[in-house]
Amino acid sequence: MxxxxxxxxxxxxxxxxxxxxxxxxxxxxxxxxxxxxxxxSELTHELEQxxxxxxxxxDVEHITPNTELVIxxxxxxxxxxxxxxxxxxxxxxxxxxEFLGELSKEYHTIAITGTNGKSTTTALVAxxxxxxxxxxxxxxxxxxxxxxxxxxxxxxxxYLVVEACEYRAHMLNIEPQAIVLTNIxxxxxxxxxxxxxxxxxxxxxxxxxxxAGLLIANADDAPTRALSLDIRRVPYHLKRFGMQGVGxxxxxxxxxxxxxxxxxxxxxxxxVLPIELHVPGAFNVANALAAAAMxxxxxxxxxxxxxxxxxxxxxxxxxxxxxxxxFQEGVxxxxxxxxxxxxxxxxxxxxxxARAFFPGRRVVLVYQPHQxxxxxxxxxxxxxxxxxxxxxxxxxxxxxxxxxxxxxxxVHSSSLAEAIAHEARNDERYHYTGGLDETRESxxxxxxxxxxxxxxxxxxxDTLARNLPSYE
Numbered sequence: 001m002x003x004x005x006x007x008x009x010x011x012x013x014x015x016x017x018x019x020x021x022x023x024x025x026x027x028x029x030x031x032x033x034x035x036x037x038x039x040x041s042e043l044t045h046e047l048e049q050x051x052x053x054x055x056x057x058x059d060v061e062h063i064t065p066n067t068e069l070v071i072x073x074x075x076x077x078x079x080x081x082x083x084x085x086x087x088x089x090x091x092x093x094x095x096x097x098e099f100l101g102e103l104s105k106e107y108h109t110i111a112i113t114g115t116n117g118k119s120t121t122t123a124l125v126a127x128x129x130x131x132x133x134x135x136x137x138x139x140x141x142x143x144x145x146x147x148x149x150x151x152x153x154x155x156x157x158x159y160l161v162v163e164a165c166e167y168r169a170h171m172l173n174i175e176p177q178a179i180v181l182t183n184i185x186x187x188x189x190x191x192x193x194x195x196x197x198x199x200x201x202x203x204x205x206x207x208x209x210x211x212a213g214l215l216i217a218n219a220d221d222a223p224t225r226a227l228s229l230d231i232r233r234v235p236y237h238l239k240r241f242g243m244q245g246v247g248x249x250x251x252x253x254x255x256x257x258x259x260x261x262x263x264x265x266x267x268x269x270x271x272v273l274p275i276e277l278h279v280p281g282a283f284n285v286a287n288a289l290a291a292a293a294m295x296x297x298x299x300x301x302x303x304x305x306x307x308x309x310x311x312x313x314x315x316x317x318x319x320x321x322x323x324x325x326x327f328q329e330g331v332x333x334x335x336x337x338x339x340x341x342x343x344x345x346x347x348x349x350x351x352x353x354a355r356a357f358f359p360g361r362r363v364v365l366v367y368q369p370h371q372x373x374x375x376x377x378x379x380x381x382x383x384x385x386x387x388x389x390x391x392x393x394x395x396x397x398x399x400x401x402x403x404x405x406x407x408x409x410x411v412h413s414s415s416l417a418e419a420i421a422h423e424a425r426n427d428e429r430y431h432y433t434g435g436l437d438e439t440r441e442s443x444x445x446x447x448x449x450x451x452x453x454x455x456x457x458x459x460x461x462d463t464l465a466r467n468l469p470s471y472e
Contacts, residue, residue, distance in 0.1 A: 001102050004029060008066045011035030012082050013073025014054055015044040017141050018096040021152035022071045025139075027052055028154045036062060036082060046150070060085035067091050071099050074170065075400060100139060100162055101173030107137065107160035110294065113171050113205065114182030114218075115198075116346045117287045120279075121182055122163040123315050124291030127308045129159060132300040136161045142340070143316035150316070167191070169201050178214040178298075179206060180290050184223035185345050189377040190405070195223060203227050209236040216240070216293045218286065219247035239268075239297060241289040243282065249293040251275075251285050256356035261285065265292060265305075273302055276310045280319060281353025283346075319350060322455075322465050332361070332450035338465035342370035342458040344381040350454060351388045358452045365389035366443055366464070368436075368457030369397040369416065372408035379411065383419045389454075391446060392420065392430045395439040398459025436464055444469035 009026045011019050014035030020043045027033045027050060034053040037044055044054045055062060063070065063085040070086040070093040086093045094102065104111075112122040119142040126138040127146060136159035143150035164171035164179075168191045184195075184202055192198045206215055206227070215234070218224045219242035229238055240247035243254065248268035255262050263285055265273040277288055292305045314320055317340040325334040335358065341350050347367070354363050367386065369375045375382060375397055386392055394417045417432035424430065431446075433439040443464075447453055455465040 001105075003103060003106070006031055006068050008032045008064075008068045009034075009071060010063060010067050010069075010082070010086075011071045012058075012080060013037060013076045014047060014052075015039070015041045016073045016075065016096070017043065017151055018139070019071055019073045020044075020047060021139050021149075022096065022099055023047055023052055024050065024149045024152050025137075025154060028149070032066075034062065043151075058082050063089055063091060065089075069094070071096060074168065097165070097170035097173045100164075101175065104160060104162065104174045104176065108158045108178075109160045109162060109174060109176045110136075110178045110180070110298075111162055111164040111171065111174050111176040111205075112180045112182070113164040113166060113202065114180070115166065115185040115187050116341075116343060116349075117182040117283060117290070118163045118165070119315060119340075120284065120318055121180055121287045121290050122161060124287060124308065124312065125180065125294050126153060126161045127312065128291060128295035128300050128305055129161065129298070130155075131304045131308050132295070134159055134298070134300075139163060140315075141165065142318060145313070145315070164205075166198070166201070169205075171205050172201070172208075174205075175208065176205075176213070177210060178216075178294065179209060180216045180294050181206065181218060181224060182287065182290055183218050183221040183345075185343065186378065187343055187374065190371070190373040190408075199223055199227060211235045213237065214239070214294075214297055216290055216297070218242065218290070220244045220286070237297070239293050241286070241293045243285060243289070249289050249296075251289050254282070254285055256280070258359065259357060261356070265289070267296070271302065273306060275306060277312070278310070279312060279314045279353075280357040281349050283349040284353070317462055319353065323468065325468075327449050334447055334449060335361075335452045336465060336468060337452065337454045338462050339454055339456045340458050340462075341456050342374070344378055344385040347456065348385045348388060350456065351385075354452050354454060362390045362448065362451050363388075364391045364393070364443075364447060364451050364453045366393045366395070366433075366439060366453060366455045366461070368395045368439075368459050368461035369413060370458040371400055372397055372411055373405065375413075375416065376408050376411040379416065379419070382416060383423050386416070386420050386430070387424045390429065392417075393433045393439055393442050393446065394420075394431065395433050395457075395461065396435055398457060398461070400459075436461065440464055440467075440469055 015037035138153035213236035219240035
């Protein structure tokens with residue numbers, strides 16, 4: 001399918017991070033684009049500012065005789081009236097993952113997949129290829145400050161870099177020539193049976209690589225190692241990265257600094273490179289290693305790799321510095337961070353990174369659990385990791401429309417907070433705070449000068465980070 005020939009596109013769920021990128025992609029290429037979303041957001045406002053009409057009431061009349069293609073979010077139910085109208089009119093409709101799959105056939109596609117770290121690694125690979133004048137097209141599940149369009153970059157070369165989401169095995173739609181596998185952990189257990197099922201699905205994706213393909217895999221990650229990838233037997237090229245002495249690309253002498261970290265990058269060719277990184281945590285060292293390995297295997301120079309990592313300040317909602325609430329001289333500020341993390345592993349690594357980045361300061365976590373099913377299936381893991389902050393404010397679980405089974409509604413943030421306090425034998429540090437308005441009020445009473453406040457979750461809690469109460 002030649003998407004460049006399509007001149008009229010309608011997007012259902014246009015406010016999502018993926019579908020909004022598609023809207024920008026087609027708009028940039030001169031197509032007439034419009035779409036529907038249930039509510040206004042930062043992303044829909046961006047689209048409207050570009051001149052893309054966004055409707056907030058669904059209407060079958062939005063699918064016109066001129067509509068050639070409908071792109072929809074996987075969160076949109078199949079009975080949605082606009083999807084039904086497209087079907088009735090015979091208009092081709094593709095979900096966002098299906099669109100990426102079709103697009104991947106037109107390019108040399110580099111897919112970044114795994115449970116955690118996909119967005120940051122996608123951004124880093126894309127920035128390295130861009131800096132090396134390889135001019136990739138990029139779809140990423142966040143916004144990259146260096147990209148004028150944020151979550152998409154429209155290049156002119158044969159290269160496509162995509163964030164390949166594992167939710168409901170969506171990455172299997174993509175036909176890659178190269179894959180970065182960041183890590184594997186239990187998640188999306190409303191779809192996957194267990195960790196083994198997740199591993200089998202990632203392996204199925206890896207096995208779609210052609211004989212000349214390339215896999216960059218995490219040597220430190222036990223579930224990835226359990227795939228039994230043998231560098232001598234796989235039909236594609238395999239390179240591994242790690243921080244524990246194994247792999248063709250290794251990080252050694254990692255040192256956290258105030259506001260940064262440094263390490264040495266060792267390669268299987270004997271190169272030893274000093275790396276300076278201004279995002280926190282061991283997980284970001286791993287992301288940097290993965291991106292450096294992919295870029296170098298594609299011919300990007302070490303000078304470019306070092307420059308991109310040194311200048312990288314992060315991406316939207318990934319340990320994003322939102323504000324510093326300043327006081328009189330000598331009084332430390334309140335630092336506000338927004339983060340998308342919603343898996344226990346990501347929460348743990350983010351808190352560790354914050355403590356290394358801001359030593360000696362109190363870490364306040366304002367967390368909105370994402371999906372009842374995830375909270376239920378990983379309840380014990382959440383109980384363990386949410387004891388880590390110095391103060392926890394736990395808001396109501398964010399419901400994803402169409403994904404909540406009745407049997408999952410039994411789990412609630414209040415019971416999670418009670419379990420955390422019971423396990424920690426301390427009910428002074430862990431608080432259930434209700435909805436976002438109540439959570440905002442709780443934060444205004446709890447924060448203190450010097451706090452590092454991490455406002456975290458994959459739902460709408462980011463709006464709290466960008467609309468803070470006044471400090472009194």
